Amino acid sequence: MPAPSLRFQPIITGASAGLGVEFARQLAPRSTRMLLVARRAEFLTVVAADLQAQWPDLDVVICPADVATEAGRVAISSSLERHQFAPNLLINNAGLGDYGSFETASAERIQQQIDVNITGLVMLTHRLLPQLKAQRPSGILNVSSLAGTIPLPEMAIYAATKAFVTSFTEALRIELLDQGVTVSAVCPGPTPTTFSAVAQRTGGQDTNRSGQTFLRMPNDAVVAQGLAALEHQQATIYPGWGPTIASQFFRLIPRWLMRRLLTRRLHKDRAAHPSPPKSP
Ligand SMILES: NC(=O)c1ccc[n+]([C@@H]2O[C@H](COP(=O)([O-])OP(=O)(O)OC[C@H]3O[C@@H](n4cnc5c(N)ncnc54)[C@H](OP(=O)(O)O)[C@@H]3O)[C@@H](O)[C@H]2O)c1
Structure with missing residues (x-):
């Protein structure tokens, strides 16, 4: 890590x-150049213009690309080369x-979550690893x-993709420990x-429990703690005391108890919102 x-x-x-x-904003004062990727070019243009207005020496390159597709990931490599x-x-x-x-x-929508959250992340990492190693640390x-x-009911695919991301991160971290990445x-x-x-389906309820304020954290704190964790060579960070305690609790309780708590939570949700809508 630099x-x-x-x-x-x-x-x-x-x-x-x-x-x-927020990652772009916080990294801007510490970066010479940055490459911003997303599908919506018009949004990237606005973000880049804002950053350059504030940091005139920063070179911001935008790359409109879909990380879920091989074509999108090739476009990212081509942009780096160009x-x-x-x-x-x-x-x-x-x-x-x-x-x-x-x-x-x-x-x-099921496929999209797997393609972006898992395939996109893994295959982009695989593609860019040689370049990252060349710039080590x-x-x-x-x-x-x-x-x-x-195992989060009514966000089953999402939670499973993120379990994958955390597991993949820890394994890759070990593989690259002595390689400067x-x-x-x-x-x-x-x-x-x-x-x-x-994530919300048309006419559906927000089952994200965003009302559970003890778990909530503002964007800037999440990003600052994520970047600090990387700089301090920490494997994982759960930003905020709520997520930190929750993650420890989930790790320590027996699986049967976790399933029982999640079942009770789902029954409560279903009683409150009897007919869940279909995905768009
Ligand atoms: N917000 C939360 O409560 C929360 C909690 C835990 C973890 N996270 C994670 O935080 C990360 C960022 O999410 P966010 O909360 O900032 O959500 P967001 O505001 O909806 O932003 C999602 C970003 O992902 C981009 N994206 C989606 N599909 C893409 C694709 N196929 N190719 C390229 N870019 C794509 C979107 O850009 P385009 O639509 O322009 O492509 C957008 O820039 C996600 O990995 C999410 O799972 C969020």
């Missing part, structure tokens, strides 16, 4: 909204969820979730971004 005195050259996926924009961009930090942040039962989910920060610590995961609880609007 020492604080060194300048970053980060690639940030999902940089058109939410935590991705701009002679040598990244020393990869922030795998792009991701999405879906609130509601597995049975009523659309096949497309370098780093990879994967944005996982507190949801990855539990630090790998960490930041695992936030509910955070006020556009995540809920994307």
Whole structure:
């Protein structure tokens, strides 16, 4: 991981909204160049213009691309080559969820979560690892979730993809320990971004429990703690005392007890919202 005195050259996926924009903002004063990736070019253009207005010496390159597709990931590599961009930090942040039962989910939304949250993250990391190693000390920060610590009904696919991200992060971290590439995961609880609007089905309830204020953290704190964890060579970070305690609790309680608590939670939710809507 580059020492604080060194300048970053980060690639940030999902940089058109939410935590991705905040990663770009916090890294801007410590970076010479950055590559911002997301599908919506018009949003990336606005983010880049704002950053450059505030940091005139910063070179911001935008790359409109879908990380879920091989074509999108090839476009990212081509953009790096075209701009002679040598990244020393990869922030795998792009991701999405879906609130509601597995049975009523659309096949497309199920596939999309797996393609973005798992395939996109893994295959982009695989593609860029040689370049990150060439710039060592370098780093990879994967944005996982507190949801990855539990088998979460009505967010079953999302929680499973994030369990994958956390597990993958820890294994890759061990593989790369003596190779100058630090790998960490930041695992936030509910955070006020556009995540809920994307995950919520038309006419559906927000089952993200965003009302559980003890788990909530503002975007800037999540990102600051994620970056600090990477710089301090920490494997995982659950930003905030609520997510920290919750993650420890979930790890320590027996699985049967966890399933019983989650069953009770689901029954309560279903009593409150009897007919879950279908995915868009
Ligand atoms: N907010 C929370 O409560 C929360 C909690 C824990 C973890 N997280 C994780 O935090 C990360 C960031 O989410 P957020 O909360 O900032 O949500 P957000 O505001 O909805 O932002 C998601 C970002 O991902 C990008 N994205 C989605 N699909 C993409 C694709 N196929 N290719 C490229 N970019 C794609 C979106 O850009 P485009 O639509 O322009 O492509 C957007 O920039 C995700 O991994 C999420 O799972 C969020």
